[in-house]
Amino acid sequence: xxxxxxxxxxLLALSLLGASILTFALLRLLPGDAAAxxxxxxxxxxxLRSIRHDLGLDRPLIAQYWTWLTEVPTGDLGHSQLNGSSVxxxxxxxxxxxxxxxxxxxxxxxxxxxxxxxxxxxxxERRDGTAISVASQLxxxxxxxxxxxxxxxxxxxxxxxxxxxxxxxEGWADPGEASRSLVLPTLTLAxxxxxxLLRFVRSATLDVLHRDYLRTARAAGRTRTGxxxxxxxxxxAGPVLSMLGVQVxxxxxxxxxxxxxxxxxxxxxxxxxxxxxRDLVKVQGEVMLLVAIVLFVGFLVDIAQRLIDPRLADVRVxxxxx
Amino acid sequence: MRARIAVIGVLRAxxxxxxxxxxxxxxxxxxGAVLLSLAWTPYDPTAVDPNSPWLLxxxxxxxxxxxxxxxxxxxxxxVGSRETLVIALVSAGIAAALGVPLALAAALGPRRFxxxxxxxxxxxxxxxxxxxAMILAAVFGGSVWTTASAIGVAFGVHLARIAxxxxxxxxxxxxxxAAAASGSSTGRTIRRHILPNIAPTLLVQLSLVMAVxxxxxxxxxxxxxxxxxxxxxxxxxxHDQQPYISARPLLVVWPGLAVALTVLGFNLLGDAxxxxxxPRLRHGGSGAVAKADGERAVRAIRPPAAVAGALLEITDLTxxxxxxxxxxGVDLTLAPGERxxxxxxxxSGKSLTALAVLGxxxxxxxxxxxxxxxxxxxxxxxxxxxxRIRGDRVAMVFQEPLTALDPTMRVxxxxxxxxxxxxxxxxxxxxxAAIELAARVGLPDxxxxxxxxxxxxxxxxxxxxxxxxxLACRPALLIADEPTTALDVTVQRDILALLDEQAREQGTxxxxxxxxxAVVSSVSDRVAVLRGGRTVEQGPLETILHDPRAPYTRALxxxxxxxxxxxxxxxxxxxxxxxxxxx
Numbered sequence: 001x002x003x004x005x006x007x008x009x010x011l012l013a014l015s016l017l018g019a020s021i022l023t024f025a026l027l028r029l030l031p032g033d034a035a036a037x038x039x040x041x042x043x044x045x046x047x048l049r050s051i052r053h054d055l056g057l058d059r060p061l062i063a064q065y066w067t068w069l070t071e072v073p074t075g076d077l078g079h080s081q082l083n084g085s086s087v088x089x090x091x092x093x094x095x096x097x098x099x100x101x102x103x104x105x106x107x108x109x110x111x112x113x114x115x116x117x118x119x120x121x122x123x124x125e126r127r128d129g130t131a132i133s134v135a136s137q138l139x140x141x142x143x144x145x146x147x148x149x150x151x152x153x154x155x156x157x158x159x160x161x162x163x164x165x166x167x168x169x170e171g172w173a174d175p176g177e178a179s180r181s182l183v184l185p186t187l188t189l190a191x192x193x194x195x196x197l198l199r200f201v202r203s204a205t206l207d208v209l210h211r212d213y214l215r216t217a218r219a220a221g222r223t224r225t226g227x228x229x230x231x232x233x234x235x236x237a238g239p240v241l242s243m244l245g246v247q248v249x250x251x252x253x254x255x256x257x258x259x260x261x262x263x264x265x266x267x268x269x270x271x272x273x274x275x276x277x278r279d280l281v282k283v284q285g286e287v288m289l290l291v292a293i294v295l296f297v298g299f300l301v302d303i304a305q306r307l308i309d310p311r312l313a314d315v316r317v318x319x320x321x322x
Numbered sequence: 323m324r325a326r327i328a329v330i331g332v333l334r335a336x337x338x339x340x341x342x343x344x345x346x347x348x349x350x351x352x353x354g355a356v357l358l359s360l361a362w363t364p365y366d367p368t369a370v371d372p373n374s375p376w377l378l379x380x381x382x383x384x385x386x387x388x389x390x391x392x393x394x395x396x397x398x399x400x401v402g403s404r405e406t407l408v409i410a411l412v413s414a415g416i417a418a419a420l421g422v423p424l425a426l427a428a429a430l431g432p433r434r435f436x437x438x439x440x441x442x443x444x445x446x447x448x449x450x451x452x453x454x455a456m457i458l459a460a461v462f463g464g465s466v467w468t469t470a471s472a473i474g475v476a477f478g479v480h481l482a483r484i485a486x487x488x489x490x491x492x493x494x495x496x497x498x499x500a501a502a503a504s505g506s507s508t509g510r511t512i513r514r515h516i517l518p519n520i521a522p523t524l525l526v527q528l529s530l531v532m533a534v535x536x537x538x539x540x541x542x543x544x545x546x547x548x549x550x551x552x553x554x555x556x557x558x559x560x561h562d563q564q565p566y567i568s569a570r571p572l573l574v575v576w577p578g579l580a581v582a583l584t585v586l587g588f589n590l591l592g593d594a595x596x597x598x599x600x601p602r603l604r605h606g607g608s609g610a611v612a613k614a615d616g617e618r619a620v621r622a623i624r625p626p627a628a629v630a631g632a633l634l635e636i637t638d639l640t641x642x643x644x645x646x647x648x649x650x651g652v653d654l655t656l657a658p659g660e661r662x663x664x665x666x667x668x669x670s671g672k673s674l675t676a677l678a679v680l681g682x683x684x685x686x687x688x689x690x691x692x693x694x695x696x697x698x699x700x701x702x703x704x705x706x707x708x709x710r711i712r713g714d715r716v717a718m719v720f721q722e723p724l725t726a727l728d729p730t731m732r733v734x735x736x737x738x739x740x741x742x743x744x745x746x747x748x749x750x751x752x753x754x755a756a757i758e759l760a761a762r763v764g765l766p767d768x769x770x771x772x773x774x775x776x777x778x779x780x781x782x783x784x785x786x787x788x789x790x791x792x793l794a795c796r797p798a799l800l801i802a803d804e805p806t807t808a809l810d811v812t813v814q815r816d817i818l819a820l821l822d823e824q825a826r827e828q829g830t831x832x833x834x835x836x837x838x839x840a841v842v843s844s845v846s847d848r849v850a851v852l853r854g855g856r857t858v859e860q861g862p863l864e865t866i867l868h869d870p871r872a873p874y875t876r877a878l879x880x881x882x883x884x885x886x887x888x889x890x891x892x893x894x895x896x897x898x899x900x901x902x903x904x905x
Contacts, residue, residue, distance in 0.1 A: 015445050022449070026457055125685070137593075141533070141586035143540045145560060146578030149567060157568045164567075212725040216736075218682055219720075220791050221713030221743040223705045231728045246447055253450040257541045261564075271453075272545055275460045287453065294448040309730055311777045 004306060012299045019291045020072070024065050027284050055081055068284065077285030082277060087285040091267060097167055097182075098266035101258070102251050104186040109194035117201025118236075121209060122228065124202075133202065139195025144254050148188040148261035155184060165263045185262045189254045193247060200243050204236040211235070238309050245298035252290050335598035342594030348587025355403040365394035367401045368552055376570060386576050390566060395559075395573065399580050402556040405549060406536050406584055409470050413535035414528040416474025421481030422524070426512060428482065429489035436486065443483045451476035451538050459547035466549055473538050477531045484527055485520060492519040522599035526592050533588035540581045556581050633658045633831050634679065634799055638691040641674050641683065641855075649674050650855035651691070654833075658798065661825065661832040663846030663863070665839065665878070671855040672835045673721075676801045679833075680718055681708035695799070713740035717792035719821070721804040723784035727776040733787045734760070734772025740794040759790040764820060782813035786820065793824055800825060801833045806841065818844055839882040843867060851875050 043051070052058045056067065068078065077087035116132050123129030156164035163181045172178045208214065209232065217227035256268030263269070267286060274282040337343065364383065371392030379387045386395035428439040455472030462468050492498060498515045506514070542548045543557030556577040563573040634656040641649035649671035656662050666672045678689045681700065693700040695715060700708065712718075717740075720726045727736055737759050738752035747755065753772070760768035763786040776784055785805060792800055802821060806814040822845050825832045834845050842849055843863060850860040851872065859872040870876045 011441075015441070015448070018445050019448060022445075026454075137589065138582075138586065141582045141589060143537050143557075143578060143581045143585070145541055145544050145557070146574070146581065149560065149564060149574045149578065153567060153571050153574070157571065212720060212722055213728040215682055216720060216726045216788070216791065217728070217739065218709065219680055219712055219718040220736075220740040220794075221709050222739075223709040225705075226709070231731070234730050235728065245444075249447055249450050253452045253541075256452065257544065260545055272456070275456055276546075278460070283457070287457075290453065291448040295445070298444060298447070310775050311729055 001306065005303060008299060008302055012295060015295050016292060019295065020069060020288060021065075023284055023287045023291065024068065027280050027287075028061065072288065077288070078281040080279055080282050082279050087282050090270065090282075091285065091289060093171075094265060094267045094270050096172060097264050098255055098259070098268060101182055101185055101189065101264070101266060102248075102255050104182065105189035105193060105254075106248070106251060108186060108190035109197050112190075113194045113197035114201050114240075117198040118205045118228070118232075120198065120202045121205035122225075124206070132198070136195045136198040136202070139191060140199065142192070142195075144188060144192040145257050145261050147191055148185070148258055151184045151188055152261075167264050181262075181264075185258045185264060188261070189251060189258050192254055193251055196250065197240075197243075197247060200240050201236070204239040205232065207239065208232045208235045234308060238305050241301050241305055241308070244301050245294060248297045249294045252293065331598075335594075339594045339597060341590045342598065345587050345590025345592075345594055348583050349591055352403055352407055352584050352587060355400055356407050359400040359404060363394075363397040363400050365397045367394065367397035367554055369393065379572065387570075387572065389563060389570070389573055395576060398554055398559055399556065399576055401554045402559060402577065402580065403584075405466070405543075405553055405555045406539055406581070408466055409473070409539045410532035410535045410584075410588070412466060412470035413473040413477070414531045416471055417478040417481050417531045418524065418528060420475060420478030421485055424478070424482035425485035425489055426516075428486045429493060430508070430512075439482055439486065443479050446476060446479040449476065451534070452541055455538065455542050456545065456547045459542070464542070464547050464549050466553075469539055469542055469548060470535070473531070473535045477534065481524075481527050481531070485524065488520045488523045489516055492516050522595065526595045526599065529588050529592035529595060533585045533592065536581060536584050536588065631658070632656065632694075633660075633696065634833070635694040635697075636675070636679070636692070637694075639675060639678060639689060639693060640691050641671065641678060641687055641689045643684070643687045648687075648855050649678075649689075652852065652855070652857050654850055654857070654860070656799065656831050656833060659829045659831055661834065661845055661847045663842035663849045664833060664835045664852060665837065665842050665849060666852035667837055669854075670852040672852045673803050675852070676718065676803050676833060676835055679799075679801060680712050680716060681705065682712075682718075710744075713791075713797070714744040714795045715797055716799045716801065717795070717797040718801040718803065719785070719788050719792045719805045722808050723781050723788055724808065726788055727784055729776055732773055732775055733779065733784075737772065737787060737790045737794060740791060744795050755794070756790075759794055760787075763787075763790045763793070763824070764816075765790070780813075781809050782817065785809060785813075785817055789817075789820060789824070793828070793830075796828050797830060799831045799833065801835070803835045804837070807836070807838075814841075821845065839867075839878065851878070 049058075056064060059067075071078065075088055077091065079086055080090075116136075120129045120132035120136070124133065152164045155161045162183050164184075167181050168174055168177045205228075209228070211232075213231055213235075214227045217231050218224060222230065252268075255266065256271060258264070259266040259268035260272060267289070271283065271286045271290075274286065335342070337346075364385070371388070374382060374384075374388055374392045375390050377384050377388040377392070379385060381387065384394050384396065386399065388394055424439060428436040451473045454476065455469050458468040458472050459465075493516060498511060501511050501515050539548060539555065540557035540560070543555035544561045546558075546561070548555050548557060559577040560574055563570070563577070567574055632655050634654070636652060636654040639649055639652045639654075640647060652671065652675055654662065654664070654675070664672045664675070674683065674687070677683050679693055679695075679700065681703065683689060689701055691701065695711065700711070727733065734753055734756040737756040738747070738749070741747045741752040741755050742749065745752075756772050757768045760772055765771050765783060765786050771779075771783075776787070779787065788805070800821075805821065806817050809817060818841065821832070821834075824830070825845075832845065834842065836842055846863055848861065849863050849866040851858045851866070851874065853874050859866065859870065859875045866875060867879070870879060
């Protein structure tokens with residue numbers, strides 16, 4: 001297990017390195033001169049040159065990449081090219097919105113998708129199972145942003161229960177108000193991702209439903225449901241977990257859209273704004289953060305899978321004849 | 323050629339499937355809308371008309387009304403379909419163009435390359451299509467190409483992984499190996515044998531790519547990174563209408579509905595394609611012809627007079643699956659401690675008979691007649707009531723030791739399960755008892771072995787674990803369903819000896835199911851012969867072996883002797899209805 005973790009950590013580092021090169025290279029494609037946008041149209045050539053020098057833009061690309069790369073592990077993602085603010089500091093602040101949003105949506109999605117997905121698989125021949133499947137199929141088809149708009153329409157416009165948009169300026173100073181403004185966004189994200197998750201759970205459950213070991217467990221005295229909960233769940237968990245990396249990526253992308261729909265000051269809105277402003281250093285930091293989160297979740301998922309299914313881990317097969 | 327035949331078959335299957343019908347219709351509507359929009363729209367979709375803003379649906383010929391600029395919403399949505407369809411198609415095209423060669427190279431190329439592709443996919447997941455598309459749009463300006471290439475690349479890599487697995491499966495099949503062996507070049511093998519066979523899977527994946535592409539396009543345009551005006555996109559209509567959501571809620575409903583129905587169409591089509599191409603689902607039992615009850619042969623076997631104190635009494639057990647009768651009036655009786663061999667060829671209904679006793683029949687199977695245990699009727703009891711009997715009074719050992727155990731759970735825990743369920747033992751007590759049981763069924767190093775997981779054991783050891791689970795609560799009846807068939811010949815004998823010894827020791831009645839006469843003769847006192855779901859003959863072991871009445875039993879014996887000494891002779895054709903009575 002230790003060997004596996006170490007090896008997997010190495011792979012994670014390699015992936016992160018690859019991702020950092022990709023991110024850096026992708027963003028160098030951006031046309032436009034950051035110095036020009038900083039200096040404004042009145043800046044003369046000498047001023048532009050000095051701005052470029054201050055931003056380090058006159059150094060070779062490799063050197064720029066190296067500086068960035070060596071600073072990232074220390075938690076320093078550089079400074080905005082437009083106003084000099086610390087990228088790490090701003091990300092930390094924005095994560096106070098995006099973090100609860102994404103985590104809340106993930107938990108909510110799991111809470112309704114896992115039991116409903118199993119139910120849809122077990123009762124697929126009956127009306128309720130079919131209804132769940134159809135509902136999830138519809139849920140997948142609805143664009144996240146439209147779900148957001150419909151929820152605003154229902155719970156903020158028609159019956160003004162919750163705020164339609166925005167987040168308190170004071171942030172979490174008033175936790176009640178802040179939470180209220182996250183209810184609809186979290187629900188939006190959870191519904192969209194939950195529908196996808198439900199399909200995964202359903203197909204993973206269908207896959208274990210006819211396995212012999214469930215019959216063995218029933219023959220030993222479990223009920224159909226009991227066998228499924230005790231043996232089916234842990235065996236279906238592997239395939240569902242393996243999709244979790246993709247799911248987290250989808251949640252983060254969903255958050256970009258949801259934050260825009262609900263005008264939340266989160267990482268997603270920040271990213272959209274910075275791409276628009278061509279603020280290279282910030283976009284670089286933001287993309288790297290999102291990518292690192294997804295890669296790290298993938299790492300955790302792999303470890304969790306080894307723990308659940310020891311067949312993946314065991315190379316030493318006991319060779320004793322029976 | 324082959325690809326076209328495969329596609330036609332798939333299309334035919336689709337039209338019969340409800341999902342396929344709905345999905346196909348929705349996609350057809352999308353295509354229709356695009357074609358229509360090219361020829362005609364009710365109004366100029368981009369024409370601003372300051373005289374007619376905020377018109378309600380159906381006013382003045384505006385079917386869906388107009389927005390704040392007086393633009394006809396129906397025309398806008400009609401034209402918006404172009405962007406969606408074009409991006410869906412181009413994305414799918416890019417995904418296929420990238421994914422298929424990558425998959426071929428990974429599957430047929432060097433190992434190293436395959437590992438690289440897997441790694442690439444993992445990194446690629448971390449760059450979601452929307453994110454890449456945003457950056458590309460910022461660089462090159464938003465267009466069909468920036469959106470479609472971001473989506474196409476993201477899912478092309480994903481497609482490569484799925485296609486690789488599929489290619490490896492196909493490449494390992496006999497006919498591809500045969501083609502290679504007969505000198506077919508790699509290129510020809512790919513063209514003639516591999517691509518046609520992975521085509522269905524590709525179609526499924528590509529329709530799903532189109533669904534995701536439609537969703538991504540909407541989100542991207544909504545965020546302002548889609549194709550710029552004059553291109554019309556459903557996502558951007560949503561963006562434009564959002565500020566007026568409280569005044570004109572319907573204006574955000576139509577474009578969203580358009581996206582949703584499109585995505586639903588592609589997804590349903592994908593699902594239907596998958597079902598149509600999945601061989602496991604293709605041969606459903608629904609096509610089976612129900613056997614008319616009228617042609618049921620005259621049953622020669624009288625139900626044996628109810629034996630006083632019988633442990634198990636099966637009378638007139640009939641099992642139907644999907645309208646087909648698979649067990650047809652079976653009668654069996656078992657006294658306490660008696661050992662009954664149930665013999666028959668595969669499909670004779672012997673396993674189903676056994677499963678019926680435990681209430682473990684597959685879903686959709688219907689049993690009628692009577693199964694009495696200790697005089698109490700089992701048929702029709704609830705799952706909960708049956709579960710209380712299973713593993714306690716009646717236990718079962720299955721044929722496949724390789725799949726019968728939970729791969730994720732330590733074997734000790736699995737042996738302990740019936741004890742915890744029926745004896746209410748604590749985990750610790752049950753774990754200790756599991757070690758004793760493991761020792762009793764002859765597992766080596768039981769204290770260590772209970773901590774192992776099934777895959778660490780040999781087939782014979784796993785079957786011993788299965789027997790330990792079954793014997794844990796000292797059942798009155800043990801049903802063994804071909805417990806040695808999947809094992810090596812040398813191991814078979816040990817397992818038989820173990821079952822025999824344990825059954826005698828505990829006074830457990832044994833219902834032993836097998837197709838092998840030699841096995842039956844070593845573990846039974848009495849034998850029942852099943853054929854085509856009916857009891858052909860039933861009697862003491864000696865009688866059946868030396869004085870069989872039914873022609874089928876005689877043929878069975880003859881075949882068994884023939885295989886022992888000589889090449890197999892085809893047994894004479896035995897008409898099913900010439901069943902004879904046996905005592």
